[in-house]
Amino acid sequence: MIFLYRPYPTASTTATGGVLYRPEIPIRVHGPLGSKLLRALVDSGSDDTILPLPIAQNIGAKIDASHRWRVEGFGGNALDAIVGEIDFELVTPAERFWWTAKVGLIEFTNSEDEFAILGHAGFLDFFIATFDGGIHAVELLPAPAFPGMRS
């Protein structure tokens, strides 16, 4: 499965030249109340898969607010995450993969700060990911540890 990065306009820097390319992939999240198709960032620098809490609430995912931990990005801006159980589905014209994973759910104070990240736990641990920065594409193959189903 190969996914092309999405381009974003940005202020021109020596690093970007005015366009940023980000490895976002379409992924469907399922819960008892329904499903939503999202574009989420594949992030090999993230320990966890993180979704905004409202998405989990929208699909009625199982949420355990008693299990929480801190997530922190560069600069030390830490946030509380609670655990949610999400059914994921990755579909391409040729293949379909689905699995269940525990992810971090974050209730952001400001919705402008929300993000959906596919990190190691819950996603990258289950795939062999090859990032090709030259053509701005990521290839995903199921790893031996993939815990779900495919068709």
Next chain:
Amino acid sequence: MNISKLRRPPMVPIEYAGKWVAWDHDETRVVASGKTFAEAVEAAERAGEKDPVMQKVPKANVHIVGGLRP
């Protein structure tokens, strides 16, 4: 990688920076947007898109770095 048959997702217009957007199912055009996920979903439904592709657009001119669990 052979990407010749793949279509690159379109660039997100900068006016949607910081918002949730709902693309049509083929991701060719933005059908709705909102400050929150719920607002964007509802706006997409009002626009007649039953299964939009939802995306949170990062704030303009912000470069993203990875998240960590200490």
